[in-house]
Amino acid sequence: MASSKRNYHVFLSFRGTxxxxxxxxxxxxxxxxxxxxTFKDSEELWKGEEISLALMTVIEESSVAIIIFSEDYASSQWCLEELVKIMECKAQKDLIVLPVFYKVEPREVRQINYH
Structure with a gap:
């Protein structure tokens, strides 16, 4: 792995199904x-606590996060944990965050309680 602070240009956050x-x-x-x-996780790869830590590191090492909000995005605890980390990095590390609304309206996403 490269020792650079930013190992990925883009991190994709999405609900795989x-x-x-x-x-x-x-x-x-x-x-x-x-x-x-671009970093795109594989559901087979990212299972377990130690992998969760590794995934959070990947978010920290990215320059841009693209969040693909879809119908079932918020039903995934995993997606919500990624979203929290992405927003932390946006505030603390100047991560650029680009939302994509896939077959949902932005108003539907605004109603989600992320905490």
Missing amino acids: DVRNNFLSHLYADLNRNGIH
């Missing part, structure tokens, strides 16, 4: 095709 095999795969491929080093 909603977007993994359609929108996300196209976005990920296009970012990488354009030379943008």
Whole structure:
């Protein structure tokens, strides 16, 4: 692994069951095709507490976070933990955060209680 503070250009936060095999795969491929080093987790890879810590480090080491809000995003405790970490890094480390609303309206996301 590189010793650079920013190991990834982009971190993708998403609910896999909603977007993994359609929108996300196209976005990920296009970012990488354009030379943008992008982190996309694999549900098989990221299970367990020690992995959770590693994932939080990946968020800290990214320059940009793209949050793909989808219908079931907020039903995932994992997604909500990522979201909290992303917002902490936005405030403390100048992480750029870009929301994408996939088949949901922004007003639907605003009603979610993240705490």
